[in-house]
Amino acid sequence: MAVEMKEQQTNNEPPCTSNSLSNYLWDDHPDEEKWADCVHCGMCLESCPTYLETGQEQHSPRGRVHLIKSVAEGKLEVNEHFMDPVFQCLDCRACTTACPADVDVGGLIEEARGQIRQAMPLKGWKGVVSRLFLKDLFPHKNRLNGVGGILKFYQKSGLQKAVRKSGALKVMPKHLVEMESIMPPIQQSVQKKYKDVDVIPASSKPKARVAMLTGCIMDVMFADINQSTINVLTYNGNEVVLPKNQTCCGALHVHAGDRGTGKKLAKQNIEAFRDAEKVIVNAAGCGCALKEYPELFRNDPEWKEKAEEFTKKVEDISKYLYDTGYEKPHSKLNKRITYHDACHLAHGQGIRHEPRKLLNDINGVEYVEQPNADMCCGSAGIYNITNPEMAGAVLERKMENVPRDVEMISMGNPGCMLQMAIGVQKYGRRAEIVHTVQLLDWAYQQDQKNGLGTSDDKQTIAAREG
Amino acid sequence: MFFTKKKKTPRDPTIEHLADIVGKKSILYKKEDLLSYDCDGFTIHKAIPKAVVFPKDTAEVAAVVKYCSAHKMPFLARGAGTGLSGGAIPLNGEVIISLVKMKNLLSVDFENRQAVVQPGFVNLKLTNSIADKGYYYAPDPSSQYVCTIGGNVAENAGGAHCLKYGVTTNHILGLEVVLPDGEIIEISENGLPDAPGYDLLGLLTGSEGTLGIVTKITVRILKNPEGKQTVLAYFDDVENGSQAVSDIISAGIVPAALEMMDKTAIEGVEAGTYPVGHPDDIEALLLIEVDGIITGIAEQIEEIMNVCRRWNVREVKVAESEEERGRWWANRKTGFGAMGAISPDYLVQDGVIPRSKLPEVLRNIRKISEESELRIANIFHAGDGNLHPLILFDSRKPGETEKALKAGSDCLKACADVGGSITGEHGVGIEKIEEMRFIFTEEELEAQTNVRDVFNPDGLLNSGKLFPTPSRCMDVKKVM
Numbered sequence: 001m002a003v004e005m006k007e008q009q010t011n012n013e014p015p016c017t018s019n020s021l022s023n024y025l026w027d028d029h030p031d032e033e034k035w036a037d038c039v040h041c042g043m044c045l046e047s048c049p050t051y052l053e054t055g056q057e058q059h060s061p062r063g064r065v066h067l068i069k070s071v072a073e074g075k076l077e078v079n080e081h082f083m084d085p086v087f088q089c090l091d092c093r094a095c096t097t098a099c100p101a102d103v104d105v106g107g108l109i110e111e112a113r114g115q116i117r118q119a120m121p122l123k124g125w126k127g128v129v130s131r132l133f134l135k136d137l138f139p140h141k142n143r144l145n146g147v148g149g150i151l152k153f154y155q156k157s158g159l160q161k162a163v164r165k166s167g168a169l170k171v172m173p174k175h176l177v178e179m180e181s182i183m184p185p186i187q188q189s190v191q192k193k194y195k196d197v198d199v200i201p202a203s204s205k206p207k208a209r210v211a212m213l214t215g216c217i218m219d220v221m222f223a224d225i226n227q228s229t230i231n232v233l234t235y236n237g238n239e240v241v242l243p244k245n246q247t248c249c250g251a252l253h254v255h256a257g258d259r260g261t262g263k264k265l266a267k268q269n270i271e272a273f274r275d276a277e278k279v280i281v282n283a284a285g286c287g288c289a290l291k292e293y294p295e296l297f298r299n300d301p302e303w304k305e306k307a308e309e310f311t312k313k314v315e316d317i318s319k320y321l322y323d324t325g326y327e328k329p330h331s332k333l334n335k336r337i338t339y340h341d342a343c344h345l346a347h348g349q350g351i352r353h354e355p356r357k358l359l360n361d362i363n364g365v366e367y368v369e370q371p372n373a374d375m376c377c378g379s380a381g382i383y384n385i386t387n388p389e390m391a392g393a394v395l396e397r398k399m400e401n402v403p404r405d406v407e408m409i410s411m412g413n414p415g416c417m418l419q420m421a422i423g424v425q426k427y428g429r430r431a432e433i434v435h436t437v438q439l440l441d442w443a444y445q446q447d448q449k450n451g452l453g454t455s456d457d458k459q460t461i462a463a464r465e466g
Numbered sequence: 467m468f469f470t471k472k473k474k475t476p477r478d479p480t481i482e483h484l485a486d487i488v489g490k491k492s493i494l495y496k497k498e499d500l501l502s503y504d505c506d507g508f509t510i511h512k513a514i515p516k517a518v519v520f521p522k523d524t525a526e527v528a529a530v531v532k533y534c535s536a537h538k539m540p541f542l543a544r545g546a547g548t549g550l551s552g553g554a555i556p557l558n559g560e561v562i563i564s565l566v567k568m569k570n571l572l573s574v575d576f577e578n579r580q581a582v583v584q585p586g587f588v589n590l591k592l593t594n595s596i597a598d599k600g601y602y603y604a605p606d607p608s609s610q611y612v613c614t615i616g617g618n619v620a621e622n623a624g625g626a627h628c629l630k631y632g633v634t635t636n637h638i639l640g641l642e643v644v645l646p647d648g649e650i651i652e653i654s655e656n657g658l659p660d661a662p663g664y665d666l667l668g669l670l671t672g673s674e675g676t677l678g679i680v681t682k683i684t685v686r687i688l689k690n691p692e693g694k695q696t697v698l699a700y701f702d703d704v705e706n707g708s709q710a711v712s713d714i715i716s717a718g719i720v721p722a723a724l725e726m727m728d729k730t731a732i733e734g735v736e737a738g739t740y741p742v743g744h745p746d747d748i749e750a751l752l753l754i755e756v757d758g759i760i761t762g763i764a765e766q767i768e769e770i771m772n773v774c775r776r777w778n779v780r781e782v783k784v785a786e787s788e789e790e791r792g793r794w795w796a797n798r799k800t801g802f803g804a805m806g807a808i809s810p811d812y813l814v815q816d817g818v819i820p821r822s823k824l825p826e827v828l829r830n831i832r833k834i835s836e837e838s839e840l841r842i843a844n845i846f847h848a849g850d851g852n853l854h855p856l857i858l859f860d861s862r863k864p865g866e867t868e869k870a871l872k873a874g875s876d877c878l879k880a881c882a883d884v885g886g887s888i889t890g891e892h893g894v895g896i897e898k899i900e901e902m903r904f905i906f907t908e909e910e911l912e913a914q915t916n917v918r919d920v921f922n923p924d925g926l927l928n929s930g931k932l933f934p935t936p937s938r939c940m941d942v943k944k945v946m
């Protein structure tokens with residue numbers, strides 16, 4: 001791994017004075033240019049789930065920007081009271097869509113979290129959880145696979161059933177119980193499955209070669225979605241490579257204020273995908289993080305340039321299919337389906353129309369648009385673990401908008417899938433939670449089974465012009 | 467609520483008392499939490515409140531007010547805090563009574579075309595809630611996505627479509643108000659218009675939160691017009707654009723909206739989140755909307771297009787779809803905020819002038835811009851002569867804030883000098899308190915403060931706003 005480590009900062013060292021800004025004592029502090037864009041107009045207020053929930057300015061985008069600026073102006077210190085609003089933010093980016101001045105609230109929040117985490121490292125159980133997930137697990141594929149194995153064992157062995165029956169779950173905090181009950185069945189990781197394959201061949205006439213981010217948690221808990229993504233790509237004439245030394249995207253680290261690890265992971269990924277022309281991502285949160293690597297290196301011209309080159313290659317699966325063309329499946333999926341916009345697709349990457357088009361291209365889909373489809377579900381990375389109350393309140397609001405009679409809720413982000421599964425269970429709904437590519441994959445498989453559809457099929461959806 | 471740590475019981479007896487009224491979770495009193503309330507949409511003055519309380523009903527509002535009044539503690543109401551003249555800034559360390567938790571639509575009576583809302587109900591939500599029945603709420607300030615109807619009443623808010631349908635005051639049928647001593651009164655309880663006696667509704671609406679706190683509002687709702695069409699016209703010359711505005715109105719057409727933007731404003735909206743693709747070399751654009759019975763619309767549109775052509779329009783077109791129309795409006799309505807994309811700070815002014823003076827005043831504003839060396843964008847309701855010069859500045863540069871304030875004041879002077887007024891819809895607040903003297907004599911001001919004193923004798927409710935008092939205004943100006 002030829003990655004330089006000079007970016008890494010150690011916690012709690014005496015602050016680097018040359019690069020501090022008033023009460024921000026560490027390097028890489030919130031960017032003045034970003035808050036200078038904010039004119040305090042308040043047009044973002046009603047888009048913000050935490051403001052809607054609390055009605056309090058400091059829990060609104062405008063308030064958060066104001067506080068972040070106040071620290072720089074020396075009016076406020078980096079302390080607990082500053083931390084609360086900054087960490088209650090879901091990082092959902094709804095404010096980015098609403099803000100007329102294009103203020104990068106998300107970027108500011110992440111930078112501020114970086115300062116907070118250095119000034120006040122996490123203690124107590126939150127520190128343990130966060131260290132466990134962020135430092136000890138996500139960056140390490142092998143360990144994750146190990147966890148996957150444990151989870152698989154837990155589910156398959158009947159232990160899960162036993163634990164549920166025995167009532168052992170009662171001692172876990174409520175939100176962890178909820179999480180446990182919706183853990184997806186674990187499949188084989190695609191990284192493992194294809195470990196001896198350099199290029200997964202296209203199943204129709206090859207037209208392009210793409211690399212795919214398999215993700216950390218994605219490839220362990222959601223291996224089937226990775227598999228579906230590969231199937232859909234190869235079905236549509238894409239050869240797929242899974243670069244071996246790719247790693248976790250770092251989104252959760254950056255969201256949690258651990259920008260050091262975030263940068264390290266970013267560098268590793270930039271290197272890992274150096275030879276790729278396209279990097280396909282099926283998790284909105286990861287895609288958004290990859291696209292934001294340049295922001296992470298804003299003070300490092302060399303890596304910033306590399307990051308910018310890298311970012312151009314990153315594409316969400318739904319947009320890639322939409323842009324390059326895909327075959328319209330023949331088989332009928334007779335289901336009533338609604339679509340939930342993952343924040344990091346809709347607000348983070350501006351992708352709204354493409355996945356809906358994919359869904360509507362599947363025969364028999366009765367599509368139902370839900371009101372406020374782009375409102376956060378409360379998942380937000382590990383937010384539902386660290387801020388369960390707010391996450392629960394946000395989820396409740398979300399579920400109120402999900403039509404009662406749908407049979408499936410489709411989306412493009414695994415974090416949302418878990419959270420929405422909790423929602424379905426908690427509010428007694430029956431809808432299945434699916435990733436959009438899974439449905440397309442299902443339809444293609446039906447086609448193949450029934451001898452329908454070939455690569456030179458007349459029904460191919462043309463690549464979008466331009 | 468959502469605090470990870472248990473809140474310590476506050477020691478300050480005032481805080482303890484207020485917390486007893488609204489509940490511990492509905493009060494903010496720590497410095498860090500209060501900092502977010504140090505200003506509203508007007509950011510030039512800042513002050514920290516004593517506390518912020520979030521009452522959930524009228525009784526709690528009244529109890530808080532009674533407490534403050536009994537203890538001679540200044541207080542004020544706050545909605546979404548989008549006010550542009552500083553009306554919600556706690557200049558005297560007020561207790562802020564935030565009405566955002568009182569945000570319900572209480573009832574809708576389609577038969578009598580009225581709705582009852584709580585003060586924290588967001589303007590656009592009303593239209594959204596009744597749109598499926600074919601109704602809407604007419605006053606549409608550009609901030610309607612977030613601002614509260616309570617705040618609209620206080621500021622007598624206007625909007626693009628107020629040219630034809632009138633501003634907030636024309637749509638208010640009844641109010642419940644908590645007076646500064648805590649008494650709860652109902653004005654025009656059943657929403658019947660034109661009750662005998664003094665027009666208290668008219669007095670309260672636009673009083674900028676200085677006479678009482680509005681806790682319930684009965685508003686008029688309207689049936690959607692049968693049809694509407696929208697025209698966009700690009701001009702190479704501001705005067706031609708202004709002349710077209712004059713001619714459209716004198717042709718007897720009453721557009722639902724008639725908006726104008728100049729070159730700097732266009733640069734801003736195009737750099738913002740909702741660009742339309744306006745050419746970057748035009749000097750002015752008009753956005754004109756006609757609505758009503760379908761049969762008349764085409765004719766009016768034709769006439770509007772002809773007027774524009776007569777004034778050398780470069781390009782004039784009709785929106786071809788609802789989607790296109792929506793994009794044009796989003797571009798216009800997010801116009802103020804979009805200035806953030808081309809300038810770190812802005813100051814919005816809000817003058818009103820006779821329409822015929824438009825070219826002259828715009829010329830003068832350009833002169834002010836040159837003299838102050840600050841860019842001024844104009845984005846405004848041309849149809850009713852309501853100008854919004856946006857003075858672009860950078861508060862980080864020493865002296866620039868003062869320069870901006872001076873330029874803003876000069877713009878208002880330019881309006882007053884041609885027989886106009888210093889505010890159309892954003893209110894006086896703190897911002898234009900001195901400029902009140904441009905249009906009122908000392909006696910006229912005193913007559914008005916006498917009215918205020920009847921309601922608000924101790925001056926505890928939102929004092930230091932709206933009217934200059936000889937000593938106070940000097941203090942205020944020095945705060946900067």
Ligand SMILES: Cc1cc2nc3c(=O)[nH]c(=O)nc-3n(C[C@H](O)[C@H](O)[C@H](O)COP(=O)(O)OP(=O)(O)OC[C@H]3O[C@@H](n4cnc5c(N)ncnc54)[C@H](O)[C@@H]3O)c2cc1C
Binds near residue numbers: 042043545549675
């Ligand atoms: C981007 C932008 C665009 C705007 N466009 C327009 C526009 O087109 N037209 C227009 O008219 N205005 C416009 N405004 C100004 C502002 O949105 C309006 O004045 C609005 O009515 C303020 O509502 P609010 O809920 O934000 O009130 P706040 O800002 O919270 O309060 C404004 C004043 O009202 C008082 N107040 C609030 N609630 C109550 C209550 N319940 N009882 C008594 N007093 C109360 C406050 O004390 C304060 O003095 C714009 C503002 C922004 C930021």
Ligand code: SF4
Binds near residue numbers: 045061098
């Ligand atoms: S973040 Fe954007 S929308 Fe929110 S107050 Fe600032 S400029 Fe306005």
Ligand code: SF4
Binds near residue numbers: 047
């Ligand atoms: S990212 Fe989401 S939660 Fe955070 S300030 Fe923006 S809208 Fe609010």
